[in-house]
Amino acid sequence: MNPDTFELFRYFIIFIILLFISGVYCVLVSFNLVRALIGVEILIKAVTLLIILAGYICDRVALAQAIVLTLIVIEIVIMVVAGGVVLWAFKYNKTIDPRRLSNLRG
């Protein structure tokens, strides 16, 4: 690997870690289920970039793209089902604040 590519790789890794920190912070601190989902989305974006970067560095771009396509499909399913869960939580509790979801079983 030439030094320029290596330096670029290092900067990408730093930005991916910072993006990951932002997503984790959003999930941990927010008291709104929709915003927590947005935090999960940011985490998935960081992972997507990491996979594409790994494929680019190792010269396996086709494999990385195939994995990212799978990731995007799974991401959509997660978001649709989680959106449904949030709507049901709102329907029965009139809130999407997880601190007030007090009638859950278990």
Next chain:
Amino acid sequence: MAIDLILLSALLLSAIWTVMTIRLVHSVVGLALTSAILAAIIYRLDSPLAAVFELSVCSGLISVIFITTVSFTQRISKERFIVRRKERLLRFLYLPFIVIIAGLLLVRYLRIPQFSLPLSAQVTDVRLVLWNMRHLDLLGQAIIIIAGVFGVVVFFKEPNK
């Protein structure tokens, strides 16, 4: 390299704005912007198919899902919004500082050891990888999509009275 750094900075700033902004709709717009910038970065990393998927699906479809979810949930009153804004500001104020400090520490101390790459002939066509090299996980992907469809049907079904 300069363009990559500008795009990466824009990606991070957009993600931080998405997390910190008060209104959920602004947050969803910020997420779409983050996806669009990520698509540009992915395109620059020689992955056009993944970039197109990221732009169309993550920036488009997921924003629609989020806006639908937000529009079905209740609006809050102006007084409650002001109270919540102060509370939120206190909780999310630390994020930019954490990101700046973590960024400085990583730039200063993150050292990645040089590594050599394997010299082997790779398949360069994504279609070949997707349809010829992967079998079991494609099946898994189909099952996940069907599970998602059933999930939507179950969640949006009106209960029988």
